Amino acid sequence: MTITHHPPEDLLADFAIGKLEEAEHLVVAVHAAQCERCRRFIKAIERLAGAAIESVEPVALSSGSFEAVMARIQATSEAQNHNDVAAGVESENADLPEILRRRRFGKRRRIAPGVSLRPILLTESSRSRAFLLQSAPGTRMLEHSHTGSELTCVLKGSFSHEGGCYGPGDFDFGDETVDHRPIVGNEGPCLCVVAMTGDLRMNGFLGRLITPFVRL
Numbered sequence: 001m002t003i004t005h006h007p008p009e010d011l012l013a014d015f016a017i018g019k020l021e022e023a024e025h026l027v028v029a030v031h032a033a034q035c036e037r038c039r040r041f042i043k044a045i046e047r048l049a050g051a052a053i054e055s056v057e058p059v060a061l062s063s064g065s066f067e068a069v070m071a072r073i074q075a076t077s078e079a080q081n082h083n084d085v086a087a088g089v090e091s092e093n094a095d096l097p098e099i100l101r102r103r104r105f106g107k108r109r110r111i112a113p114g115v116s117l118r119p120i121l122l123t124e125s126s127r128s129r130a131f132l133l134q135s136a137p138g139t140r141m142l143e144h145s146h147t148g149s150e151l152t153c154v155l156k157g158s159f160s161h162e163g164g165c166y167g168p169g170d171f172d173f174g175d176e177t178v179d180h181r182p183i184v185g186n187e188g189p190c191l192c193v194v195a196m197t198g199d200l201r202m203n204g205f206l207g208r209l210i211t212p213f214v215r216l
Contacts, residue, residue: 023195148198157190
């Protein structure tokens with residue numbers, strides 16, 4: 001696998017120090033699991049963060065801080081165990097990367113001709129959303145931008161737009177400054193894992209006409 005497109009370094013740094021939203025963390029993790037270059041960068045940031053923490057003057061914890069941290073760890077562990085049990089009966093997940101096989105999914109739904117979406121269930125506190133997006137060969141999306149951010153990692157197939165061609169393992173980042181019109185390759189269906197905050201903003205008359213009916 002040759003990976004050409006990677007997350008911005010500031011996004012990788014936020015991943016390393018735990019600043020990303022749950023959905024964003026998941027998509028970056030899927031890419032990093034396949035990309036040695038990004039794993040090296042993440043480990044370097046983790047080492048720097050660790051050194052910085054060691055140099056900080058210790059301060060006393062407020063009352064109940066330790067108990068609050070342990071409660072969050074316990075809740076995360078229980079949620080992960082729930083995901084592991086649920087994923088064990090999801091035969092449809094067998095071809096997904098391991099980190100996604102452990103997740104729970106919602107019902108697949110058709111959102112456009114040749115395009116379907118399958119939500120990834122997140123914790124209630126998440127302000128972002130994640131989903132699997134599958135598109136038929138040759139599908140042409142409408143030109144659009146975003147009111148928030150869109151993080152995409154290709155799992156199978158390919159798509160292209162003004163930023164280049166994206167194949168398995170490649171990472172694409174979009175926000176309100178980016179206008180693009182993805183076109184799916186003809187070699188087969190394209191399957192991506194996507195994290196989004198905000199909404200799509202369709203361009204052109206047709207885009208504005210159908211925007212109320214498109215909910216990702």
